[in-house]
Amino acid sequence: MAKVYIGVGHGGSDPGAVKYLVEKDIDLQMAKGCRDYLKEHGVEVLISRNGDIDSSINEKTTMCNYWGADLALDIHNNAGGGEGFEVWHSVNGGKGKVLAQNIEKEVVKIGQKSRGLKTKKNAYGSDYFGFIRQTKCPAIICEGVFVDNKADAAKADTEEKCRAFGEAYARGILATLGMTEQNATEETKAPEQAAVQPEQTKADTYRVKVTASALNIRKDAGTANAITGVIRDKGVYTIVAEKTVSGQKWGKLKSGAGWICLEYTQKV
The missing domain is CATH 2.30.30.40 (SH3 Domains)
Known part of the structure; x- marks a missing residue:
């Protein structure tokens, strides 16, 4: 069974970006939507937090590596007055870039604009972001909306809208794993779904x-x-x-x- 680790941005004493929305709250709602969708399609999922608690990058990457994830994503939302979705992947490309491409396609399908795929190097030429640099498996960082842009924030101002982003991320993950809604048969679905x-x-x-x-x-x-x-x-x-x-x-x-x-x- 494929294993996917979901990091949830900020939490606890760290609210993340704040204006029209509180980032830590919508990060969690999107993450739960992604988690639930993946589980329904037979993917084993570990999430960094289920509630409003502090969670550091080191804690998240250590958990991910110890668990032995096949893929990892860290769910965030943006600030700075821009508009749209963006996704960060490793400067080395590889499967992380493929994952980023697949998720971007699904996010565009739900009506969100894309700012594209991005990379960033540190002073040593390796990945700048710790979540990408420190994970052993291919890892990406998703930034869904800008919380300080009123129109963009409105795309994630309800739990249902946040879940739509999470489900789009999940469909991109399934595509990267070679799984689709069509081939997720009763044999590959999570036991709780098959049972009910x-x-x-x-x-x-x-x-x-x-x-x-x-x-x-x-x-x-x-x-x-x-x-x-x-x-x-x-x-x-x-x-x-x-x-x-x-x-x-x-x-x-x-x-x-x-x-x-x-x-x-x-x-x-």
């Missing part, structure tokens, strides 16, 4: 109010399934069945349009 997918649980019909400003409707429960629409009105919808995938509860819409993640709703 075959049957849905009937629920007493109830109504929920959507709390997210943009909530994806999917063909079936789970982020591995195709998006069939988006709810943007924060309206009230009727749920007729439930499924749990990778610890997330999903509800089937009475209209037949598809399934929504119930974490972004409240019962009414």
